[in-house]
Amino acid sequence: MAAVVHSGTVVAAVSEAAEAAGVRAGMGWGDARARCPALLAAPRDREREAEVMRIAARLVERYGPWVAPGADDLLIDVAGTAHLFGGERAMLEDCRRVFAERGWSARAAVAGGADAARGLARFAGADLTIGAPDTVRALPVEALRLDDESAARLRRIGLRRIGDLASRSRTALAERFGERLIQRLDRMLEASGSGSEPLGAGPPRPALRVGWEGTDPLLEPASVEALCATLLEKLCVRLRQGDLGAWKMVLVLRFDAPGAAPRRIEVRAGRGLRDPGRWLDLFRERPEAFDPGSGVIRLDLAAGAAEPFDPAAGSDREGLWERLSARLGSRNVVRFRPAARHRPEAASEAEPVLARASPPSHAGAAGPSLRSRLAAPFGPRSSADRCGLPPPRSASRLLRPFAAKAGEMDGTASEGSAWMRGTAAGGGNPRPLRLLARPEPVGVETAPGDPLEPPAVLRGRGGRPVRLPSARGPERIVPEWWCEREGESEDGGAPAGRDYWWVETEEGARLWLYRDLHPGPARWFLHGFFP
Amino acid sequence: MKRAREELRARIGALEGGRRLARASVDGGEIDRWLGGGLARGRVHAVTGPGATAFVSMLCIRLRGPILWCVVEGGPFSPLHPPGFAALGLDPYRLVMARAANETAALGAAETGLREPGLAAVVVETAGGVRSVHGRRLQLAAESGEGLGFVLFAGVGEMGWAESGWEAAPVPARGGALRWRWTLRRVRRTRPHEWLVEWNDAASALRVASPVGDGVPGSIGSG
Structure with a gap:
């Protein structure tokens, strides 16, 4: 519950919760406090308001x-x-x-x-x-x-x-x-x-592209870097003039040698950036960015996904994700989100940490x-x-798809992300910490006489049989009816589900086994490892 | 006796002139006491054995901030399965996975992460541990950023460079709570030890199980 207090005594703005408690803008602080004793006040920040x-x-x-x-x-x-x-x-x-x-x-x-x-x-x-x-x-x-x-x-x-x-x-x-x-x-x-x-019209948007073309090729990495720094400087001045921050920067190098393909290096930021030094640091994470090869004769820089600049956007940590993404590729620095799929291997999706909401399409043909x-x-x-x-202050996080609310990421939010609600974690069924990229076929002997046929002995590739004193299951996981074909076995048979078992070996290893619910002889697979 | 030992330890710490390391609690009890308050932050720890992933994730539950998990594509570890972390009580949204093409790149990413303040932990998966020179580099990075680092290995590897070296192996639960044998192979400033630990699923907390052994409650022998 919050109110912004203006000049010490008058409430200038109220939060939704405070409004529900009867506090209104324009009220004296005393009145407001009387209606809602839990009210919190914050001094009015006119600079931030103007920025917003x-x-x-x-x-x-x-x-x-x-x-x-x-x-x-x-x-x-x-x-x-x-x-x-x-x-x-x-x-x-x-x-x-x-x-x-x-x-x-x-x-x-x-x-x-x-x-x-x-x-x-x-x-x-x-x-x-x-x-x-x-x-x-x-x-x-x-x-x-x-x-x-x-x-x-x-x-x-x-x-x-x-x-x-x-x-x-x-x-x-x-x-x-x-x-x-x-x-x-x-x-x-x-x-x-x-x-x-x-x-009236606002200021026009500047062109977010700069380039250099020379007759003498650049042969030293240091000179390529220096040129790049100068051009970034120029580009960031333009961003500043337009009050913009870029989320992406593309560097294209063209070489002296005939037939040499141009080299394109793209780095991304986790927020709108317009600090030339930071962009240069991101390019430095890529060793090939300043490699002159046979001699650089042309260098182009373009700022992408420029948006209104918000100085308060982005946590300090954004810089780490940006550096790692620049070095390893933004597709390789990922976070997981739950996917509404039954198959364990499809139950989570990796999503680049620096991913951004794509601009919405504006279809429609009303007059x-x-x-x-x-x-x-x-x-x-x-x-x-x-x-x-x-x-x-963390508003920029909300720009990202699937982004957590402030605090969620730091593990400080009480309710946690979407993972910790609903059935994303298997709905009370055991889920392994690691899942084999490809289920491994194993030999299994089931307990005789038990109608559920729990696995009792496991024969891995090593061949030595391992007794399984405890087994819990089965948990039947079937493909969604609308994508039944995914359940087809490799030899193109009918779609099948799987019966999963949590088993523990004599030594204590806890494994996730499943039996293909395929007609015909039982086929067993090892799929994951429990904690 | 115990008090005297603690005092002595404190005096040695003061003599060493080192700043007091922040510690990450392990079990809130016996293991913490053994380690002088928990695992030292600003340090890198080595973990091996089939229970290594569980070891790290259980420790991270109580820490704040995102966890950087550096993996090598095609490495000896199977891919992480986020629902399993959620089932354990660790919000998978806190995991940020950095996939590197080779181990050198993965160690480099871990080093960068360790320099960054505010992460809960940095984990790097390696095939056979890391060589001393890389271990020292990680250690230096951790010291500069107060990070908590874990190097996971698949086999047996050198742990001499690490602040502490652990082996975690699951122990049959027999239908009860999940259990592991945690062996502290090496650690600075105190002796190796071994514990049988048990997971309390309802509380998402760890505790030392079965008071048997050589006089220290909950221990199953020291080495």
Whole structure:
């Protein structure tokens, strides 16, 4: 439960849990504390808020060509772009997902005008709102961004909603509340974007590619490295200008010798990086990166997967995974995630530690929209006066697919990752620590007279029979019905399941054996080793 | 007597001028006492025998942070099976596996990992142990990063360079709790020993089983 306290006494933003306990932004700290004694306060970090807004502004560039960031909201011109996402609702859903992936909450609304979009996003009370005349009319008068006193006066005379104002005489309203109210009301009710403030363009994105071409080939590793460092420097300046961080860097060397194939070296980072020294370190992990071969005549560097730069992203440890991935190849530095498959050999999938969510595809062919503006104030869900709550410092982890919540990876989270919930660990059945890459055929004699036919004697490749005093099982594992063919034996027979047995030899070795449930003579395999 | 020994040990430690090593608890009891608080961090330990993987994973359960597991493709160890770690109580998400093409690359990856603070442990699988020169390199890396290193071997290998050398072999459980015989082959500053240990599945904890032997509770002979 948390609240951000602004200037010592006033609550500026609240977490969801705090809001549920009745704490609202704008409250005095004393009041808030009285409603919820467990409340925690954090000083307001305006720098971080501004940073978050800057990142958010880059994130929503995908929805339209013009983005205007405000203090706690973003206004996007989405005229004619909604169909790219499959309609306005789909676009709003996508927008919410983009924020949710970073652990941020956002409210989004589409409306004909900027003011209406802003008002809906703030006051409609829903996460996603598609503006219609009715919904705009139902908004409270506060949505007109009036000063507190005017809003209170309007309420006193029974004018609570925009719709109430719209049906009054405009001259009478202008007399009592000023011309400004009428202007605001008009802008709120306008159908098209005419009359609202124009949105300005952000800075253009720089080209993230640099190169060098020389007449004299470079023959020394040191000179290749020095050149690479200079070019990285240049590229990182461009990243900085665009407020970007790159997740990938590709170096291409071309050689003097005729017919020599260009060499391509790709290194990846676990977060957006724009520090030339770090990138150079990653290239240093690859001995071939600065090998001049027959002489380097051309060198190109390109930054890939550039994204809004978040200085708070990435733990210190990201650097270790980056270095190891650069050295061993990013496919060889992996983490495991459970797979919903029955067969033990398919029950986990290795996934590169530096893997990233691939950008979502935007299919959809709905017609272009007349409504043109989308406003997305974001931050904690609360009433009128919100500000962006600083996201968790580990927000960047949420960018990765299957990434654990903060703390999960460090083993500090109480509930653990998906592995420790549900049936990923075999659902109470024993599972070995090591599994043979290929099950090894073994000879097994079963206990005579027992209807379950537990294995009693094991003959491995060595040939010496080993008694199995204890055996537990069978646990039947059958292929999923939709991929029965996988259960086919090598000779192309009918699909079969397996009956697994936990057995212990006289010496104490604990093994995982299975019997192929194939019609015909029983075939046994050794599949794994228990702790 | 015991108190006197502990005091003496503390004084020797002070004389050696070494900083006190952080220790990773093994069983929270007798083995920890024998080792002076647990396995030393900032050091590399050698583990062999068919129970080596279980030895390392059981120790890692109580440690915080990810575990870097360096393996050699086509090495003598079978591939890790994450559901087995989960069944033991070690969240497989904490495992980060680095696959190297050869043993030199795997040792290099382990060295890099050991320099990094904040990992629970770094494990490297080797065929026949490591030569002293590599062992020392790992040791130096572990000292600089306070890492806890484990070198697993498949056979018999030299352990002289290691802070401690262990052999772990399963002992028939006969339907009861899982048991192993852990033999401490060598260790700095104290004597070799042997324990029969037992896994408490409900508590995901280890304890020394069956008080038999030469006067030290729970021991089954010392060597």
